[in-house]
Amino acid sequence: MPSELVVPSIHGEEGQRLIQRFSSVPGLLQPVEGYTLYCWAKDGPGKGVVVELGSARGYSTCWLAAGSQISQRGKVFACDSFHYGENACFVSDEAVGIPLFQDTVQRMGLSDWVEMRVGDSAEIGRSWQPSQSIRLLFIDADHSYTGTYSDFMAWFPHVEPGGVVGFHDIGTNPGCSQLYSCLLYFNPQIQEVMAASSLRLIRKPLEGEGVFLPPSIEEAVACYRRVLDDRPSDVEVLTRLGQIHLEQQQLDEAERRYRSALAVASAKDGLYDSLAEVLRRQGKVAEAIDCYNHMVNPTAQQSVNLAGLYVAQGKHDQAEACYRHVLTLTASSPVVWNRLGFVVGLQGRIDEALQCFQRAVVLQPAAFSKSLDETTIYLNHLRGMLQDKINRIDAILKM
Numbered sequence: 032m033p034s035e036l037v038v039p040s041i042h043g044e045e046g047q048r049l050i051q052r053f054s055s056v057p058g059l060l061q062p063v064e065g066y067t068l069y070c071w072a073k074d075g076p077g078k079g080v081v082v083e084l085g086s087a088r089g090y091s092t093c094w095l096a097a098g099s100q101i102s103q104r105g106k107v108f109a110c111d112s113f114h115y116g117e118n119a120c121f122v123s124d125e126a127v128g129i130p131l132f133q134d135t136v137q138r139m140g141l142s143d144w145v146e147m148r149v150g151d152s153a154e155i156g157r158s159w160q161p162s163q164s165i166r167l168l169f170i171d172a173d174h175s176y177t178g179t180y181s182d183f184m185a186w187f188p189h190v191e192p193g194g195v196v197g198f199h200d201i202g203t204n205p206g207c208s209q210l211y212s213c214l215l216y217f218n219p220q221i222q223e224v225m226a227a228s229s230l231r232l233i234r235k236p237l238e239g240e241g242v243f244l245p246p247s248i249e250e251a252v253a254c255y256r257r258v259l260d261d262r263p264s265d266v267e268v269l270t271r272l273g274q275i276h277l278e279q280q281q282l283d284e285a286e287r288r289y290r291s292a293l294a295v296a297s298a299k300d301g302l303y304d305s306l307a308e309v310l311r312r313q314g315k316v317a318e319a320i321d322c323y324n325h326m327v328n329p330t331a332q333q334s335v336n337l338a339g340l341y342v343a344q345g346k347h348d349q350a351e352a353c354y355r356h357v358l359t360l361t362a363s364s365p366v367v368w369n370r371l372g373f374v375v376g377l378q379g380r381i382d383e384a385l386q387c388f389q390r391a392v393v394l395q396p397a398a399f400s401k402s403l404d405e406t407t408i409y410l411n412h413l414r415g416m417l418q419d420k421i422n423r424i425d426a427i428l429k430m
């Protein structure tokens with residue numbers, strides 16, 4: 032079931048107008064993710080309602096409700112325990128979180144398009160009226176594997192055939208990301224229809240309810256292992272197991288899985304990157320460097336990682352070469368100019384180092400005003416090194 036919906040560029044007139052409209056609302060979504068939700072709420076398939084799990088201060092709610100509002104398609108049900116206060120802090124009392132949410136929705140002129148449901152999101156799902164089908168479900172509540180599992184299992188039966196389910200923080204939060212991977216791997220009938228930053232959207236098949244999903248990450252590991260009993264060289268499963276073991280700090284097991292995957296994979300760069308991370312955590316810096324040096328086409332980020340390993344080994348000239356290579360790809364990265372300044376300074380080329388730091392600050396002046404940004408730390412380090420030399424000069428002069 033391919034996606035028949037096209038999300039216009041966020042840089043277009045509509046996207047920019049909506050970003051401006053919601054600019055005062057605190058939230059944890061990228062604008063491009065909000066705009067994608069808006070487009071699916073506005074033009075997506077189905078006749079049912081929109082349900083959101085995890086509304087917090089109402090940022091994603093606004094995007095969804097604005098989509099429903101403009102196409103006059105019915106309300107958004109916002110489910111949350113509303114223990115979410117100012118500055119994303121947990122508040123023990125929903126009497127704090129609810130007014131903050133209501134204030135947002137009212138200020139944005141969306142009160143008629145939003146209905147709150149207060150409580151545990153999975154509980155609300157289990158008591159949802161089966162007659163009220165859902166055309167768009169957005170899951171952004173408890174991000175753990177089991178939390179996302181409970182939400183998905185409680186709500187998916189209420190999503191109408193062909194309806195859409197959105198997951199947030201895929202690729203950035205391990206729990207929900209692993210669940211999402213399992214969902215797609217064990218249910219080939221379910222297809223991803225869109226991805227925008229960390230937002231992923233799937234569509235419920237038109238026929239057949241059944242979904243197989245392991246209820247815990249331990250069960251997921253057991254299921255993947257059973258697949259390997261039949262197909263020991265399944266690169267996808269070996270990679271998934273490597274990733275789960277890495278996230279769980281089971282580093283020897285992660286190393287074993289990644290090495291098995293590397294032995295049979297055709298595209299190896301991503302696997303070398305993951306294995307390097309495992310080896311770095313194990314303290315095997317030389318082996319980790321070896322992984323990066325095996326890569327065919329390392330990305331800028333991978334070259335930065337390699338440079339970090341050279342710094343750990345005290346090989347500042349090699350780190351410098353990596354950072355200079357990265358700057359040929361992305362000359363305007365303040366982070367890389369900073370790090371280059373750091374390794375150049377460590378080699379005693381102070382004027383050059385200062386030029387690099389200056390470059391970083393010009394590229395990102397806002398970060399420099401923070402007391403603990405990288406530039407400040409490195410400059411203080413440099414000052415410490417120079418002070419040390421001055422102290423030694425003074426000591427000699429006093430002799």
Ligand SMILES: C[S@@+](CC[C@H](N)C(=O)[O-])C[C@H]1O[C@@H](n2cnc3c(N)ncnc32)[C@H](O)[C@@H]1O
Nearest residue numbers: 058059085087090091111112115151152172173
């Ligand atoms: C990451 S925030 C949601 C961010 C929001 N979508 C936005 O656009 O800013 C997660 C929210 O889920 C809520 N939450 C977490 N677990 C929950 C649960 N089991 N039941 C209900 N709400 C939950 C939290 O109170 C919090 O408000």
